[in-house]
Structure formats: structure tokens, C-alpha cells
Amino acid sequence: MTDGPDEEAAALWGGRFERGMAPAMVPLNLSLDVDRALWRHDIVGSRAWARALGGAGVLTAQEVSALEVGLYAVENRLARDGVGDAPDEDIHSLVERLLTEEAGEVALKLHTGRSRNDQVATDLRLWVRDAGGELGAAVTGLMRALVTLASTGVEIVMPGYTHLQQGQPIRAAHWALGHLWPLLRDRRRIEAAVASAGVLPLGSGAVAGCPFPIDRQALAADLGFSAITENSLDAISDRDFLAELLFAGALLGVHLSRLAEDLVLFSSIEFGFVRLDDGYSTGSSLMPQKRNPDVAELTRGKTGRLVGNLMSLLTLLKGLPTGYNRDLQEDKSLAFDTVDTLLLVLPALAGAVQTARFRPDRIQGALDTQLMATDLADYLVRKGVPFRRAHEAVGRVVKAAEDQGCGLPDLSIDDYRAIHPDFDDDVHDVFDWTRSADSRATPGGTSKSAVETQLEGARAAVQPA
Numbered sequence: 001m002t003d004g005p006d007e008e009a010a011a012l013w014g015g016r017f018e019r020g021m022a023p024a025m026v027p028l029n030l031s032l033d034v035d036r037a038l039w040r041h042d043i044v045g046s047r048a049w050a051r052a053l054g055g056a057g058v059l060t061a062q063e064v065s066a067l068e069v070g071l072y073a074v075e076n077r078l079a080r081d082g083v084g085d086a087p088d089e090d091i092h093s094l095v096e097r098l099l100t101e102e103a104g105e106v107a108l109k110l111h112t113g114r115s116r117n118d119q120v121a122t123d124l125r126l127w128v129r130d131a132g133g134e135l136g137a138a139v140t141g142l143m144r145a146l147v148t149l150a151s152t153g154v155e156i157v158m159p160g161y162t163h164l165q166q167g168q169p170i171r172a173a174h175w176a177l178g179h180l181w182p183l184l185r186d187r188r189r190i191e192a193a194v195a196s197a198g199v200l201p202l203g204s205g206a207v208a209g210c211p212f213p214i215d216r217q218a219l220a221a222d223l224g225f226s227a228i229t230e231n232s233l234d235a236i237s238d239r240d241f242l243a244e245l246l247f248a249g250a251l252l253g254v255h256l257s258r259l260a261e262d263l264v265l266f267s268s269i270e271f272g273f274v275r276l277d278d279g280y281s282t283g284s285s286l287m288p289q290k291r292n293p294d295v296a297e298l299t300r301g302k303t304g305r306l307v308g309n310l311m312s313l314l315t316l317l318k319g320l321p322t323g324y325n326r327d328l329q330e331d332k333s334l335a336f337d338t339v340d341t342l343l344l345v346l347p348a349l350a351g352a353v354q355t356a357r358f359r360p361d362r363i364q365g366a367l368d369t370q371l372m373a374t375d376l377a378d379y380l381v382r383k384g385v386p387f388r389r390a391h392e393a394v395g396r397v398v399k400a401a402e403d404q405g406c407g408l409p410d411l412s413i414d415d416y417r418a419i420h421p422d423f424d425d426d427v428h429d430v431f432d433w434t435r436s437a438d439s440r441a442t443p444g445g446t447s448k449s450a451v452e453t454q455l456e457g458a459r460a461a462v463q464p465a
């Protein structure tokens with residue numbers, strides 16, 4: 001055996017082998033570059049495992065304390081020096097090797113009754129707890145930014161779109177808050193994934209359970225898990241909690257992408273509803289006038305990998321035979337990438353939203369009087385006309401205005417009367433953007449009071465717990 005990874009492998013499981021690993025196999029086998037992110041979780045789990053072995057009478061109190069002290073020393077070392085270019089196969093073997101350096105012979109007892117199969121499943125669940133917390137906080141940051149932007153848009157009436165065609169007037173705050181509620185659901189989905197991860201697999205061994213009388217309930221409590229897994233086979237192969245986190249991340253990405261798309265459109269010259277701050281815009285190396293919404297485009301572009309990571313994980317899990325399979329090693333790069341991507345995107349997008357400004361002049365200028373068509377129909381309904389007939393009559397009003405090349409308010413009262421006798425002199429009162437918005441006063445609507453209530457709810461949702 002030479003120095004390097006194959007020597008490490010020999011230390012882990014080399015007893016039955018005559019020859020070291022083939023050179024072409026070595027890099028494929030290594031996972032340290034990815035799973036180094038789990039080093040803290042691996043140490044925390046190992047300390048708890050040492051205590052559990054002590055509780056089971058497998059280790060003496062002295063041995064437990066030597067292992068714990070050694071693992072603290074390993075923790076300090078890794079915190080100080082990092083993993084660097086250590087030659088070990090994975091984070092578990094690295095921690096064990098360093099522990100041997102720190103604690104000596106007793107380190108060789110730590111892996112009693114444990115397998116890397118239940119170990120890595122435990123590490124990952126501990127990681128999900130941390131990552132989920134960070135993600136949730138980052139989502140809250142974006143929600144706060146949307147609250148800030150929304151609070152500047154309560155008095156601004158803008159076109160509300162369906163099919164990207166002007167539909168009905170809405171308050172700009174209503175638009176901004178329309179992007180907040182999906183994020184609240186995303187946050188709940190992240191929390192649910194963290195709760196799913198809160199079931200302890202440690203004590204499941206490689207496949208069949210642990211032959212030493214470990215108190216798994218106490219171990220779960222020690223590590224902050226709320227329950228223990230019921231079946232060792234399921235425990236070592238279950239990655240549902242990761243799939244749940246990656247789904248939450250993918251759907252969050254879809255929501256971010258839609259917000260991003262609105263920002264791209266609304267910051268264009270054609271719309272001009274929103275101005276992104278200089279700090280979140282970029283210029284062109286060629287076209288001096290350019291002010292590009294890269295923050296939004298990059299956000300939109302990152303969604304592909306978030307969806308892709310979920311698809312990759314589901315495909316990875318599909319069709320595996322019962323128990324641990326090495327395929328599962330591929331789960332980590334997907335999960336880490338989703339979380340890293342979101343932790344990159346969310347603060348930047350939050351900053352862009354926080355510093356974005358509505359442009360009331362441009363918004364006002366974009367309002368087309370056809371946005372009032374539904375209000376006109378509702379006007380007739382209030383006079384007792386059945387809605388379907390009112391809809392038909394207003395359709396003819398719109399056509400008449402188009403034929404005359406004018407807006408709806410520019411048609412004469414005679415034109416209106418010719419179309420429907422229930423149109424009266426007061427029909428022109430309909431053409432008030434704010435009144436139109438305020439007529440939609442049911443909860444969830446775009447009236448000033450409904451939006452203010454909504455804003456209060458949104459503020460409550462972003463309060464620190």
C-alpha cells in the first residue's frame with residue numbers, strides 16, 4: 001500500500017483485501033470534496049454515539065470522556081485549519097483518523113455498532129436541520145423586502161394582468177404582496193422537511209440494527225431528534241426528507257423565478273413600473289445606455305438547477321434495491337447545491353426588492369381605460385341587469401370605443417345609451433382608478449382597506465418568532 005486514499009481505505013475496511021484500489025477507482029470512490037460540508041454534524045453525531053456506547057456499557061466512562069475530548073480537539077482543528085486536501089475517502093474516515101491522532105487507541109472503539117450507513121443518514125438529517133433554518137431565515141429576508149416595497153405601493157394603482165393583458169386595476173402593494181404569500185408557503189414546506197428529518201436513524205447499523213443495548217430514545221434526545229426510526233432498513237435508505245427539502249427548494253425557485261420575471265418586465269423601458277437600484281443593476285460593455293436587471297435574470301436562470309436537483313434525486317432513489325446502496329452518495333451534492341444556490345440568490349434578490357422603487361408616473365401612464373370594462377359591467381349589474389347581458393353590452397362598448405379610436409370614457413352618453421338603456425349620466429363616475437380598486441373590498445381584494453389588512457398579516461408573518 002502506498003500513501004494516500006487507498007491507505008485510508010485499508011484502515012476502514014482493508015482487512016479482507018489483498019490489493020489496494022485501482023487508480024481509476026480511487027477518484028470515483030472519493031467523496032470528501034462534497035461531504036466535507038458535514039464535518040461538524042459528523043463530529044456532533046460521533047460524540048453522541050460515544051455517549052450512547054457508554055450508556056450501553058460498551059465503553060467505560062473514561063473511554064467516553066477520552067473520545068469526547070478527542071472529538072472536541074478534532075473540531076477545533078477542523079475549525080482552524082479546514083479539511084484542506086486531506087487524503088481520506090470521506091468525512092467519516094477523516095474525522096476518525098484525526099480522532100486517532102488526538103485520542104490514540106481508544107478512537108478505534110468509536111465505530112463499534114455503527115456503520116457509515118446510519119452515520120451518514122444521521123449527519124444528513126442534522127445538516128437538513130441547520131440548512132433548513134438558514135434557508136427559512138433567507139426566505140424571511142425576501143419576505144421583509146416585499147413588505148417594504150409593498151408599503152410604498154398602497155396608494156399606487158396599476159394594471160392587474162391576466163395573460164399579460166391588462167385586466168383590472170390593482171394596488172401596486174397588492175402586486176408585491178402577491179409574491180409574498182407563496183414564500184410563506186415555501187417557508188412552511190422547508191419547516192416540514194426539517195421536521196421529517198427529525199427522526200433518528202443512528203443505531204440502525206449497516207442494515208439490521210445494533211447488537212449493543214443502545215438507548216436510541218436517549219440518543220435521539222441527545223441529538224435533538226423528536227423520534228427514532230422504526231425499521232433499520234428504512235432508516236439507512238430513507239432520503240424522503242431530502243426529497244422534501246429539494247422539492248421545497250425547487251418550488252421556491254419557481255416562485256423566485258416568477259418574481260424575477262415580473263422585475264425584468266417591469267424594469268424595462270416598455271413598462272417602466274419599477275426601478276431597480278444601481279447596486280443590483282449591471283451595465284453593458286458595449287451599449288452605454290444599458291441598465292440590465294441581472295439580479296432577476298440570474299435568479300430566473302438558477303431555477304433550472306433547483307428543479308434539476310430534485311429530478312436528479314428522485315431519479316437516484318427510484319429502483320434502488322432495499323437497504324443502503326452507494327448510489328445514495330450522490331444525494332449530497334444535489335442537496336448542497338440547492339441550498340447553496342438559494343442562499344446565494346435570496347439575499348441578492350431581497351436587496352434588489354428592498355431597494356426597488358415604484359414609478360407612479362409610468363404606472364399611471366400605462367393604465368388603459370379598458371381596465372374599467374368589468375367595472376362598467378358591474379355598474380349595469382347594480383342597476384339590475386343580469387351579468388351575462390351586462391358583459392355582452394360592455395363588450396359592445398369596448399368595440400365602439402375601438403371603432404372610434406378612443407378610450408371608454410370618451411364615448412358619449414348617447415353612444416352608451418344606444419348600446420344599453422340602463423347606462424345613465426353617472427356612467428362616467430365609473431372611470432376612477434382608485435374607486436375601481438376600492439370596490440374590491442372583500443378580504444384578499446385590492447381595496448385600500450383590504451390591502452392594509454393584508455399588509456398587517458404580511459408584517460406579522462415576517463416578525464421574528
Ligand code: ARG
Nearest residue numbers: 031090116117120326328329
Ligand atoms: N460516502 C457514503 C455516502 O455518502 C457514506 C456511506 C458509505 N457506506 C458504505 N457502505 N460504503 O453515502
